[in-house]
Amino acid sequence: MDQFQTREERGIHVHVLPTDKFRMNTIVATFTQELCEETVTPLALLPYLLNRGSEQYPTPEKLQLALDGLYGASLFASIDKKGERLVVDFSMNVPNEKFLKQGEGLFQKALGILSDVMLRPRTEADGFLAEYVQAEVEQQKKRIAAAVDDKINYAGDRCTEEMTKGEPYAIPRLGYAEKLDDVTPQSLYQLYQDVLRTAPIHIYVIGDVQPEDVFAPIFSVFDMEREPQVDFAPVKIVHETSEIKEVDRFDVAQGKLNVGIWANVAWESEDYAAMQVLNGLFGVFPHSKLFVNVREKHSLAYYCMSRLDGHKGVITIFAGVEIDKIEQALAIIKEQFEAIKKGEISQEEMEFTIAGLVNAYKTAMDTPTSIADFHLNGLIAGRIRSREEMIEKFQRVTIEDVIRVAQGMQFDTIYTLRNEEGNHDA
Amino acid sequence: MREIRNEQLKLSAFYDQLENGLDVFVIPRAGFKQTYALFATKYGSIDREFVVPGESEATIVPDGIAHFLEHKMFEQENGEDVFNTFGRYGAMTNAFTSFDTTAYLFQSTDNIDQNLTVLLDFVQAPYFTDESVEKEKGIIEQEIRMYDDNPDWRVYFNFIEGLYQVHPIAIDIAGTAETIQEVTKETLYKCYNTFYHPSNMSIVVVGDVDPLHTHELIKNNQAAKDFQRQPEIERIMVEEPREVRREHHIERMQVSMPKLQFGYKDMSRPAGKEMIINEYATSIGLEALIGRSSALFNRMYEEGLVDKRFGWSYEGTPRFAHSIFGGNTKDPDRVLQLVEAAFADATQNGISAADFERARNKMIGQMVATLDSAKGIARSFSSYFFRDADFFDIIGVMEGLTLEQVNQRLREHLVPEMRTVSLVLPKEM
Numbered sequence A: 001m002d003q004f005q006t007r008e009e010r011g012i013h014v015h016v017l018p019t020d021k022f023r024m025n026t027i028v029a030t031f032t033q034e035l036c037e038e039t040v041t042p043l044a045l046l047p048y049l050l051n052r053g054s055e056q057y058p059t060p061e062k063l064q065l066a067l068d069g070l071y072g073a074s075l076f077a078s079i080d081k082k083g084e085r086l087v088v089d090f091s092m093n094v095p096n097e098k099f100l101k102q103g104e105g106l107f108q109k110a111l112g113i114l115s116d117v118m119l120r121p122r123t124e125a126d127g128f129l130a131e132y133v134q135a136e137v138e139q140q141k142k143r144i145a146a147a148v149d150d151k152i153n154y155a156g157d158r159c160t161e162e163m164t165k166g167e168p169y170a171i172p173r174l175g176y177a178e179k180l181d182d183v184t185p186q187s188l189y190q191l192y193q194d195v196l197r198t199a200p201i202h203i204y205v206i207g208d209v210q211p212e213d214v215f216a217p218i219f220s221v222f223d224m225e226r227e228p229q230v231d232f233a234p235v236k237i238v239h240e241t242s243e244i245k246e247v248d249r250f251d252v253a254q255g256k257l258n259v260g261i262w263a264n265v266a267w268e269s270e271d272y273a274a275m276q277v278l279n280g281l282f283g284v285f286p287h288s289k290l291f292v293n294v295r296e297k298h299s300l301a302y303y304c305m306s307r308l309d310g311h312k313g314v315i316t317i318f319a320g321v322e323i324d325k326i327e328q329a330l331a332i333i334k335e336q337f338e339a340i341k342k343g344e345i346s347q348e349e350m351e352f353t354i355a356g357l358v359n360a361y362k363t364a365m366d367t368p369t370s371i372a373d374f375h376l377n378g379l380i381a382g383r384i385r386s387r388e389e390m391i392e393k394f395q396r397v398t399i400e401d402v403i404r405v406a407q408g409m410q411f412d413t414i415y416t417l418r419n420e421e422g423n424h425d426a
Numbered sequence B: 001m002r003e004i005r006n007e008q009l010k011l012s013a014f015y016d017q018l019e020n021g022l023d024v025f026v027i028p029r030a031g032f033k034q035t036y037a038l039f040a041t042k043y044g045s046i047d048r049e050f051v052v053p054g055e056s057e058a059t060i061v062p063d064g065i066a067h068f069l070e071h072k073m074f075e076q077e078n079g080e081d082v083f084n085t086f087g088r089y090g091a092m093t094n095a096f097t098s099f100d101t102t103a104y105l106f107q108s109t110d111n112i113d114q115n116l117t118v119l120l121d122f123v124q125a126p127y128f129t130d131e132s133v134e135k136e137k138g139i140i141e142q143e144i145r146m147y148d149d150n151p152d153w154r155v156y157f158n159f160i161e162g163l164y165q166v167h168p169i170a171i172d173i174a175g176t177a178e179t180i181q182e183v184t185k186e187t188l189y190k191c192y193n194t195f196y197h198p199s200n201m202s203i204v205v206v207g208d209v210d211p212l213h214t215h216e217l218i219k220n221n222q223a224a225k226d227f228q229r230q231p232e233i234e235r236i237m238v239e240e241p242r243e244v245r246r247e248h249h250i251e252r253m254q255v256s257m258p259k260l261q262f263g264y265k266d267m268s269r270p271a272g273k274e275m276i277i278n279e280y281a282t283s284i285g286l287e288a289l290i291g292r293s294s295a296l297f298n299r300m301y302e303e304g305l306v307d308k309r310f311g312w313s314y315e316g317t318p319r320f321a322h323s324i325f326g327g328n329t330k331d332p333d334r335v336l337q338l339v340e341a342a343f344a345d346a347t348q349n350g351i352s353a354a355d356f357e358r359a360r361n362k363m364i365g366q367m368v369a370t371l372d373s374a375k376g377i378a379r380s381f382s383s384y385f386f387r388d389a390d391f392f393d394i395i396g397v398m399e400g401l402t403l404e405q406v407n408q409r410l411r412e413h414l415v416p417e418m419r420t421v422s423l424v425l426p427k428e429m
Helices: A040-050 A060-069 A106-119 A130-149 A151-163 A177-182 A185-198 A211-221 A272-283 A289-297 A323-341 A347-366 A368-381 A387-396 A399-407 B065-072 B082-088 B112-123 B130-148 B151-163 B185-195 B211-223 B272-290 B295-302 B332-349 B353-370 B374-386 B393-400 B403-413
Strands: A005-009 A012-018 A024-034 A074-082 A085-095 A201-207 A244-249 A255-262 A301-309 A314-321 A411-418 B002-006 B011-017 B023-028 B035-041 B049-051 B058-060 B092-097 B102-108 B201-207 B248-253 B259-264 B311-316 B321-328 B419-426
Touching (some): A005 A211, A012 A211, A024 A185, A024 A368, A040 A177, A040 A185, A060 B295, A060 B353, A074 A368, A085 A106, A085 A368, A106 A211, A130 A177, A130 A185, A151 A244, A151 A255, A151 A411, A201 A368, A272 A314, A272 A323, A272 A387, A301 B130, A347 A399, B011 B211, B023 B211, B102 B112, B102 B374, B112 B201, B112 B211, B130 B185, B151 B321, B272 B295, B272 B353, B332 B419, B353 B393, B353 B403
Antiparallel strands (some): A005 A012, A255 A314, B035 B102, B049 B058, B092 B102, B259 B419, B311 B321
C-alpha cells in the first residue's frame, strides 16, 4: 500500500499507485528542466500554450467541452519552480464512473485528452500557431504583472530575490515580461521539441486502476525519440551571510516584514530532518516561537510565520505588521531566533513540533497531487525518502541536533514593504 | 443513532441528536489517514440583533463580535492556549467565522479521541478577561488591515455592500478597527451564552473512524456536562428590500489590472430541499451560460478580456442569496456589455438542452470530487444541515431537474435592476 509501481522507458517514468481510496482518478504529468535565464521565459509559457488547444481539441472551447463531457474532468497546466528546476506540470482529475449513473471508460478518455494536449499541439510553418502564441504572451504579461496584487507573496518573493541575486534561484518562476516579445512561434516550438527529447518525464497515476492497463497505453502515446538529460547543474546550498536591507514602498495599510536566512543544510544531508524541526519550532505552528511571541504575547501581527524551501536551504519569515512597529517586530523575531540557537527550547515544544510534522506528512497521503509532488521533490533533490523514513527521522531529532543546525544560521536579508511616508532608510 | 446512506456515492452518515440538542454526524471514509472534525454554531456576522433567552428586550451587538468571539475561544482558564493542547496530540486546529456560521476544527492522524475531547471541551468552556480582550484588539486590527490591502477581498466586499441596503451581511465579518473597540468581556459572554448552546450547534466527524465508538465518545462527553434545554433564539432580521443599494462602485488601489465583480440579489430563498433545488437549478443555468465551455466565456477569453480564473458562484441560503461573477479584466465595460447581451438572450430564449445536460454532468462530477476531501465533506455537510438541508440530496436533485426549471430560474434571477457592479481599478501611479 502507498507504494508506486514504476516502469521506465527512454527516460519516461510512469509511476502507478493503485488504490480504491478516492472517488476521482488522478494523472500528473511533468517535464523537468534546468531553471536558467535564457529559457525561463519561453518555458514558463509552454504549459499555458499547450493547454489552449491541440490537434483533436483545436480551441479552448472544444477542449473544455471535451473535459466537461467527462463529467467535469479538470485539466490544469502550470509551471512550478522547485529549487533551481522548472517543472512543466499537467494535472488531470476525472471521476470514477463507479460513482455515477452513466459514463464509461472515463479514465482512458481523460488520458487521451491529456496526451493530445501534451504531445499534439496546433502548429503551422514549423512553429506553434502564431495566434495562440500571441494570445498566451499577452496573458503571461498580465500574470507577471499581477504578482504585485498579492502583497504577502510579493514581499516574500522580493526578499528571496534580493537574497539570492546572481544565482538561478533568483529567477522568477514565470520569467521576464520584457523577454516575452522575443518569443516566436518557431523558437518556442524548437524549445518544446528539445523538452520532449531531453526532459526527464515523470507521469503519476493514482486511483482505481491496474498498473498493467496504464503502462502500455502511456508508452505507446509517448513514443518519441529520446535523449534524456541526466546531469543537472548542482545547487549551491552553503552561503556566507551578507547583510542586505531592502525596502519597497507602496500605498498600503499594513507593512510587510520578511527575513531571509541561509539554513546551509542540503536536502540529502543527514540534518535535513533537524532543519525541518528547527523551522517548525520557529514559525510553522501556532505553538511556534514566532506565533506565540510576535502575535500572542505582543499583539504585533495577525500572521508571523517561517517557510522553508528544502531544495535551496532557504528559510523565509513572513509577517504583516503595523508600519510603525516593524522595528519592534524585527527585534522580537531576532530574539526568538537567538533563543533557538541558545537551546532555549522546551521538551514540550520539541514534542509538539515533531507531532505536527508527522501529522502533516501523513495527511498529505490523502491528496493524490500531494503524493505525486512529494515523490517528484525527492527525485529532483536527488534523494527520495519515504514518508515512513521521514517520520522516523523526525522522531529521532534531538534539541542538540536543532542547536547544531541553528548555529550555522544568520539573518541574511531584511526586506520591508511599507507606505510612502516615513523614514526612507528604515 | 441512525444511518443515512447514499447508495450511488457509496457513503454513509451516522446521525444522532443528543439529549442536550447537539446534532452529531459521523461519516466514515475508509483509507483516509486524517480525521477532520468540525464543531460549528449557527451564528455568524449577520446575527447582530437578537433577544437573549430569558430577556424581553432585543440586544444589538458591535460589528465583528462573532469573529472576535471566535478568536477569544482559544484562551483557556488554566492559562494554556488551545493551540498548545492540540499541539500535544499532533493536531492541526483552526476556526473560521462566516456570515451565518462560526466553526472550530481540528485535523489529525493520531490521538483522535483525545483531540475530539479537546475540541468539545474548549468550545464549551469560555474564559475571557478584560485584559485578554483588550490584547486581542491589536491582533484583529492587523487582520483587518491585511484584508484592507487585499484587492480581491475589497472588490468582493464592495460588491456585497452594493447589493444589500439594510441586511447585516453588508457589515464586514471582522468589523472595523473602530467597532472592535466596543467589544467587552460582558458582550462576548452574552453572545456566547446565546449562540453556543448545544441545541444551536452541530459536530461533523469525517475519517477512517468507527461510527459507534465516535458517537459514544461525543455522547458521554456531553452527558457529563450540565446543559439546560434552551428555547429557540429569536433572531431579529430586518426586511431587505428588492432594490440594490447601488448600481456601481469603484475603489482605486495599487493593482496591475482592473478587478471586476458583479452579481444579482435573489429574493427567492427557501430552506430545506427547496433550497437545494433552487441552488442547483440556478447553478446549472449559470454554468451553462458563463462556465468555461460556454459560448460567452469563450468569446471573452478569445478577445483576451478574461483569463481562466474568471468565474461565477451562487450562494443560496434562507437568510440571503446572490450570484457573483468576476475576475481580472483589462476592459470591464466590454465584459459587462457582452454579459448583458448574453444574459438578456438567455432569459428570453433559454439555454439549450445540450448545454443543460453538459452543465449538469459537470456539476455532478464536481460533487463527486468533493468526497475526496475530508474537509470538503465536513464543511458541506455542516453548512447544508444548518440550512435544514441534506448534502446527500444534491445528486438526486440534480438528476431530477428539468431544462424548464433551469430556464425559469434564470428568468427569475437575472433581473437587471437587481444587479450591482463592483470594481477595483488601478491607481494612477
